[in-house]
Amino acid sequence: MFSAVGQQLAYFAQAVAVSFTPMHIAVVAAATIMGIIVGAVPGLTATMALALLINLTYSMEMGNAIAFLLGVYIGAVMGGCYSAIMINIPGTPSAAATALDGFVLARQGNGGRAVGAGIIASFVGSTISILILLLLTPFVYRVALKFGHWENFLLAVFGIMICGNLSTDSSPIKGWIVGFLGFFTAMIGLDAVYSFPRFTFGSYNMMAGISLIPALIGVFGISEILIVLQDRTPYKIEGRVGKILPDKGILKQILTPAARSGVIGSAIGAIPGAGEDIAAWVAYDVGKRRSKNSKMFGKGSYEGLASAETANNACVGGAMIPLLTLAVPGSPPAAMFLAAIMLHGVKPGPMLAFEQPTFLYQTGTTLFIATVCMLIFGLLLVKPMVSILKVNRKILMPIIVPLTVIGAYAGNVNPFDIFVMFIFGIIGYILRKQDYPMAPLVLGIILGPNADIYFRQALMQGQGSILPLLARPVGAILIIAIVLIVISGARRAKKLAQVNSQGVSENE
Amino acid sequence: MTNYSKKDASDLIMGVFLDIFGIYLTYAGLHMKVFKTFLDGPGFFPFVLGLILLTLGIIMTTVGIRSGGFLYLKENVKGHKMLAFFTHEETVRVLILIAMMAVYIFGLIGRMHFSVATCIYLLATMFYLRSTKWWKIIIISVVASIMISFIFQYFFKIPLP
Structure with missing residues (x-):
């Protein structure tokens, strides 16, 4: 026991030595600033920030590339709070709950303080989630190592089902549909066991399968550009920034809700596909219920602002737990991060603890450096960021298109990937307009290949029968969880259908 | 009675698409080459996935029809209304x-x-x-x-x- 702890501490010390070098810190700082800027622009999400800035990592050495991506991730999630507070348009969906109180505070002339409080809350959230990541992940690794083919298959299905259930306000069935369509997308190409071509229609390009990064850039990037440019509504910026650093009274107000939301955000972040926006809303709701000044929520409450903003940043560390241990991303930006690190040769999963034992601690220390950079640069950049928010989206969005093209092409240097990006962009746009969530689709594409192989191997182990597999305890727990998700999803879908039909009747 | 909306129609369309796609996947899976057994063959997972998508498609189609999606389509898939949509x-x-x-x-x-x-x-x-x-x-x-x-x-x- 003590030797195991000592071993982990030694890995941690190694990671600290690698992470706290001037070059590493400089890369993380630059990436965090870029992430903040991209995340602040309305319409550019944290996923989009990773999709766009992944380009810059292709020629980087692996350690720097991963540090860069983590910096972008942390910066972009926080960046959304500038536009949420100053123009009431969340830069990222996860900042939507922040806008409820933040914009009211900005209209009262306290925009600067609100942004300051939001950044400090984000710092608290990230720090708590990093601690949870570092302390909890070694135990999750141990559990993950006990997973066999059957459990891994069930985990993939569980991921799709829970993600489909949580990632949409609409019927959960829509989430499940796109999740399973993601599974189908993953099947295109040569079968991993017999190299038999599936759904390739004789195309050599399709034999290699659908590359993950072009598909993700299409689904999140191109569809987002089309959605933003479709809308002609101009936005008005709240120009009064005022003081930036919150006073002692505000800090006292936000400390408890920030600590609570940090834990909530980390926990929700660890649920496959749940994401930062759900974490923010749940934490905001809990914060409102627990607050003595709950009536102030929505009317310019620093507590409300901190509850939401802490949770969305805490999600980052939480999302890393299933990502590193099970290769299951906790949120859409985590999915993009997973695709990016795989491109750089990192294979997340239980074996990562043996193959690269310092990776977890390097991720944790890098995240912490990024969090400190986010606090410093976030506060320093408040006034320049308000100017950036004035950028005309009709100029910015077309310029992003060539960047997405480079991002899709540069990974494999294959023009077919640009085609994939374009097609997935249009599919993503159509599905999003019909209220289909994108997170399960991405999760399906990521988990699909393993689900296919593990399911077949598990059935071969059971000699064609599912019965011996049902006796496995972890598998049984996962099956029960899937059944419960299906039941709760079906109930929710029924309720929604009733509400919708009542709504239509009342409108008549 | 006009107790239906565009959403119901889109649910119905998606349902029908999934029905067709699910049948195609099931069929394609069943007809893929079997190496040792069907269970470890390349067609097994598409076959299972086809059945799942077909089930979800049937649910969506039923929901779409029950909530009036078909009536919405019947009323709106007409020359001038389609033209209005495409010229919006x-x-x-x-x-x-x-x-x-x-x-x-x-x-x-x-x-x-x-x-x-x-x-x-x-x-x-x-x-x-x-x-x-x-x-x-x-x-x-x-x-x-x-x-x-x-x-x-x-x-x-x-x-x-």
Whole structure:
């Protein structure tokens, strides 16, 4: 026991030595600033920030590339709070709950303080989630190592089902549909066991399968550009920034809700596909219920602002737990991060603890450096960021298109990937307009290949029968969880259908 | 009685699509080559997935029909209403933007230098969107396309399409 702890501490010390070098810190700082800027622009999400800035990592050495991506991730999630507070348009969906109180505070002339409080809350959230990541992940690794083919298959299905259930306000069935369509997308190409071509229609390009990064850039990037440019509504910026650093009274107000939301955000972040926006809303709701000044929520409450903003940043560390241990991303930006690190040769999963034992601690220390950079640069950049928010989206969005093209092409240097990006962009746009969530689709594409192989191997182990597999305890727990998700999803879908039909009747 | 909406129609369309797609997947899975047994063969997972999608499709179709999606389609899939949909300002804008992207990706990239293709795309899109004054659009398009190409090709050493 003590030797195991000592071993982990030694890995941690190694990671600290690698992470706290001037070059590493400089890369993380630059990436965090870029992430903040991209995340602040309305319409550019944290996923989009990773999709766009992944380009810059292709020629980087692996350690720097991963540090860069983590910096972008942390910066972009926080960046959304500038536009949420100053123009009431969340830069990222996860900042939507922040806008409820933040914009009211900005209209009262306290925009600067609100942004300051939001950044400090984000710092608290990230720090708590990093601690949870570092302390909890070694135990999750141990559990993950006990997973066999059957459990891994069930985990993939569980991921799709829970993600489909949580990632949409609409019927959960829509989430499940796109999740399973993601599974189908993953099947295109040569079968991993017999190299038999599936759904390739004789195309050599399709034999290699659908590359993950072009598909993700299409689904999140191109569809987002089309959605933003479709809308002609101009936005008005709240120009009064005022003081930036919150006073002692505000800090006292936000400390408890920030600590609570940090834990909530980390926990929700660890649920496959749940994401930062759900974490923010749940934490905001809990914060409102627990607050003595709950009536102030929505009317310019620093507590409300901190509850939401802490949770969305805490999600980052939480999302890393299933990502590193099970290769299951906790949120859409985590999915993009997973695709990016795989491109750089990192294979997340239980074996990562043996193959690269310092990776977890390097991720944790890098995240912490990024969090400190986010606090410093976030506060320093408040006034320049308000100017950036004035950028005309009709100029910015077309310029992003060539960047997405480079991002899709540069990974494999294959023009077919640009085609994939374009097609997935249009599919993503159509599905999003019909209220289909994108997170399960991405999760399906990521988990699909393993689900296919593990399911077949598990059935071969059971000699064609599912019965011996049902006796496995972890598998049984996962099956029960899937059944419960299906039941709760079906109930929710029924309720929604009733509400919708009542709504239509009342409108008549 | 008009107790139905566009959403019900889109649910119905998705349901029918999934029914057809689920049947296709099940059929394709059953007819894929069997190496040792069907269970470890390449067709097994598509077969199972086809059944799942077919089930979800049947649910969506049923929900769509029950909530009046079919009636909505019957009432709205008519010449003048379809024309109104396709000539709606938002639809037209998105279709034109998609067409411009398609021309850029399939028509321009690879046939000329990336910076020239990008410049043409940016000029056309920004003029269409009336992003700003015409002379600013020209400056922004030229500068942005040169900067993007230069930075990625020479600074980050990334191959351009």
